[in-house]
Amino acid sequence: MRIALFTTCVGDTLFPAASIATVAVLERLGHSVSFPEEQTCCGQMHANSGYTEEATRLLRHFVDTFCGDEFDAIVAPSGSCAAMVEDQYARLARRSGDEQLIRAVAALTPRVFELSQFLVEELDVEDVGAYYPHRVTYHPTCHSLRLLRVGDAPLRLLRAVRGIDLVELGEADGCCGFGGTFAVKNAEVSAAMLADKCRAVLDTGAEVCTALDSSCLMQIGGGLTRQRTGVRTVHLAEILAAQEER
Amino acid sequence: MSRNEFADAARPALEDSQLRANLREATHTIRDKRARVTGELADWEELREAGRRIKERAMRHLDVHLEQLERTVTKAGGRVHWARDGAEANRLIGDLIAATGADEVVKVKSMVTDEIALNSALAERGITAVETDLAELIIQLSHDSSSHILVPAIHRNRGEIREIFRRELAGTEALSDDPAQLAEAARAHLRRKFLSARVAISGANFAVAETGAVCVVESEGNGRMCTTLPRSLITVMGIEKLLPRFADLGVMLQLLPRSSTAERMNPYTSLWTGVTRGDGPQEFHLVLLDAGRTATLRDEVGREALNCIRCSACLNVCPVYERTGGHAYESTYPGPIGAILTPQLSEFRKGASLPWASSLCGACYDVCPVKIDIPTVLVHLRGRVNREVEGYGGGGEGAAMGLLARVFQRRGSYERAQRLARALSRPIVRDGWITRRLPGPIAGWQSVRELPAPASETFREWWRSRPPEDKR
Numbered sequence: 001m002r003i004a005l006f007t008t009c010v011g012d013t014l015f016p017a018a019s020i021a022t023v024a025v026l027e028r029l030g031h032s033v034s035f036p037e038e039q040t041c042c043g044q045m046h047a048n049s050g051y052t053e054e055a056t057r058l059l060r061h062f063v064d065t066f067c068g069d070e071f072d073a074i075v076a077p078s079g080s081c082a083a084m085v086e087d088q089y090a091r092l093a094r095r096s097g098d099e100q101l102i103r104a105v106a107a108l109t110p111r112v113f114e115l116s117q118f119l120v121e122e123l124d125v126e127d128v129g130a131y132y133p134h135r136v137t138y139h140p141t142c143h144s145l146r147l148l149r150v151g152d153a154p155l156r157l158l159r160a161v162r163g164i165d166l167v168e169l170g171e172a173d174g175c176c177g178f179g180g181t182f183a184v185k186n187a188e189v190s191a192a193m194l195a196d197k198c199r200a201v202l203d204t205g206a207e208v209c210t211a212l213d214s215s216c217l218m219q220i221g222g223g224l225t226r227q228r229t230g231v232r233t234v235h236l237a238e239i240l241a242a243q244e245e246r
Numbered sequence: 247m248s249r250n251e252f253a254d255a256a257r258p259a260l261e262d263s264q265l266r267a268n269l270r271e272a273t274h275t276i277r278d279k280r281a282r283v284t285g286e287l288a289d290w291e292e293l294r295e296a297g298r299r300i301k302e303r304a305m306r307h308l309d310v311h312l313e314q315l316e317r318t319v320t321k322a323g324g325r326v327h328w329a330r331d332g333a334e335a336n337r338l339i340g341d342l343i344a345a346t347g348a349d350e351v352v353k354v355k356s357m358v359t360d361e362i363a364l365n366s367a368l369a370e371r372g373i374t375a376v377e378t379d380l381a382e383l384i385i386q387l388s389h390d391s392s393s394h395i396l397v398p399a400i401h402r403n404r405g406e407i408r409e410i411f412r413r414e415l416a417g418t419e420a421l422s423d424d425p426a427q428l429a430e431a432a433r434a435h436l437r438r439k440f441l442s443a444r445v446a447i448s449g450a451n452f453a454v455a456e457t458g459a460v461c462v463v464e465s466e467g468n469g470r471m472c473t474t475l476p477r478s479l480i481t482v483m484g485i486e487k488l489l490p491r492f493a494d495l496g497v498m499l500q501l502l503p504r505s506s507t508a509e510r511m512n513p514y515t516s517l518w519t520g521v522t523r524g525d526g527p528q529e530f531h532l533v534l535l536d537a538g539r540t541a542t543l544r545d546e547v548g549r550e551a552l553n554c555i556r557c558s559a560c561l562n563v564c565p566v567y568e569r570t571g572g573h574a575y576e577s578t579y580p581g582p583i584g585a586i587l588t589p590q591l592s593e594f595r596k597g598a599s600l601p602w603a604s605s606l607c608g609a610c611y612d613v614c615p616v617k618i619d620i621p622t623v624l625v626h627l628r629g630r631v632n633r634e635v636e637g638y639g640g641g642g643e644g645a646a647m648g649l650l651a652r653v654f655q656r657r658g659s660y661e662r663a664q665r666l667a668r669a670l671s672r673p674i675v676r677d678g679w680i681t682r683r684l685p686g687p688i689a690g691w692q693s694v695r696e697l698p699a700p701a702s703e704t705f706r707e708w709w710r711s712r713p714p715e716d717k718r
Contacts, residue, residue, distance in 0.1 A: 050628025179605025187690025
């Protein structure tokens with residue numbers, strides 16, 4: 001399959017390891033991965049902060065970048081950026097009143113996927129040949145859970161990883177408190193939500209907390225590191241890319 | 247940054263460990279119960295969809311249905327009054343009570359009378375309004391305000407309630423904090439009020455245009471006392487509470503109790519149509535209140551908020567509400583639904599910061615019995631506040647957002663910004679984290695979290711450095 005990687009601005013700038021791992025996993029499975037270099041940001045922060053016009057301009061840029069039919073799928077190592085396309089692009093396009101944009105978005109949206117959902121539901125793969133001998137707990141991020149409905153796809157992938165000790169997170173579906181600009185606009189409420197999430201992670205005894213979103217992991221990891229817990233956050237793609245050294 | 251009244255109002259709650267414990271216990275208990283009783287229905291999702299459609303149809307032809315309601319209620323012996331806003335409704339209700347000569351009225355728990363501050367308006371005219379719902383009584387006796395739609399005293403535990411009763415109710419010196427004893431003390435106090443009241447005031451959960459029936463659901467029986475014992479009954483309802491057909495109750499009376507109290511059926515469902523000679527109130531007034539509803543209907547996205555049936559399931563699952571409680575919202579309607587109702591009903595004079603009081607986690611949408619897409623409305627209202635309310639959407643934040651959008655719009659400027667951010671942060675990075683506290687909005691982030699630094703090599707730089715044969 002010809003796959004275009006949508007690295008996301010956060011993944012490109014702050015957490016490239018997750019995108020590098022995504023490329024590794026997809027190529028290991030025999031697919032051709034390309035990286036359209038014009039891509040920047042999907043506009044989620046602008047849309048969710050109420051800057052609709054600005055978000056629509058970034059939507060146009062995204063559509064221009066990925067509209068070509070040389071890709072069978074566009075895959076992002078992020079639930080919330082994939083959900084931005086899935087959930088908000090059609091609405092923003094309608095609001096713009098631009099018929100051509102509405103049609104372009106309708107054609108593009110079905111080809112955009114979050115990584116774990118793509119692997120399990122589109123490629124029908126659960127065992128990607130990974131080896132990760134660590135105690136890991138999985139935090140289901142809100143947008144992957146409630147907008148994309150990834151269900152247990154990430155857990156199926158993790159259960160197939162050799163050497164992993166997967167432990168269940170308590171009150172897993174509770175928000176970590178990131179929420180984009182929410183984490184700075186309502187920093188104290190966000191901190192209270194983060195405190196409970198960190199406590200739940202520590203209660204598992206895991207050495208690694210994983211998720212589908214680098215942004216939520218930035219929140220959880222930022223908290224765990226500030227508290228000097230010794231627990232680290234690792235994107236799911238990096239676990240799936242890890243292999244036994246031969 | 248824009249003004250943020252919510253963040254300021256949330257602070258006392260966040261720092262109150264007793265309140266946090268009360269809220270956590272209460273919201274988690276009811277959350278789990280709701281999940282159980284909705285999970286046992288095979289057709290729950292179909293019921294939600296039916297509920298959504300009923301409310302959407304009611305709203306689409308609200309003008310026609312309201313006039314029909316006026317006719318059916320009048321024909322059944324009731325009188326219908328129209329109030330443009332809270333002040334008009336309060337004046338009208340005060341006049342109706344004054345005409346009976348009563349100086350004390352009993353009240354069924356009602357959100358809308360809280361919204362229009364009816365009790366204080368009546369007090370100014372020398373009329374005492376006695377709350378008869380147990381939680382509302384606790385709130386009234388402690389001169390407090392409600393913090394939850396369904397459980398107004400959710401922020402109080404039983405020890406605190408015992409103290410309030412011992413202070414305010416006669417003959418309760420020996421009262422324990424046993425819930426049955428607390429309820430008994432309230433019952434003894436209220437029974438005298440029910441038997442002496444000549445006028446009762448209620449809200450309405452539903453009013454049926456087709457038949458003129460008004461419906462109140464409750465758990466304690468106090469509502470039944472109020473709607474049957476006094477000679478006069480005055481019901482106030484927001485115009486959005488209307489249902490077109492009687493059969494619509496068949497859906498709503500399944501959705502509401504399971505979503506609110508997590509019961510299969512609520513203990514008391516009172517339905518009355520006008521006046522029945524020799525049985526119940528002999529005088530019935532229905533006050534139809536606009537108070538921002540018509541203005542809200544004009545917004546094609548925001549109008550969905552009017553579909554709310556006040557079950558409060560969204561409060562109980564909301565991670566923000568769980569930490570801040572209801573008072574932080576400074577509104578009759580707290581939680582996710584309050585965050586989309588309050589600004590709209592006040593035409594953005596109140597609660598402009600509330601659309602941001604959410605991490606957009608979506609838990610509210612998942613449980614809403616009439617499928618109100620609260621996250622989408624929140625985002626939509628953020629846009630409206632930015633464009634329409636002074637102090638929002640402009641200033642430093644607006645400029646920064648505009649600049650970022652321009653930078654992100656072109657690959658060249660985006661890549662330059664990446665390199666600039668890395669260069670600027672290089673002197674203050676250790677192990678991938680920023681070591682210095684930064685000013686502005688970032689300070690809030692860094693108060694409890696480490697801030698990651700831009701990567702030493704961006705993904706696109708890594709991609710370009712791959713050997714050409716690897717790039718397929």
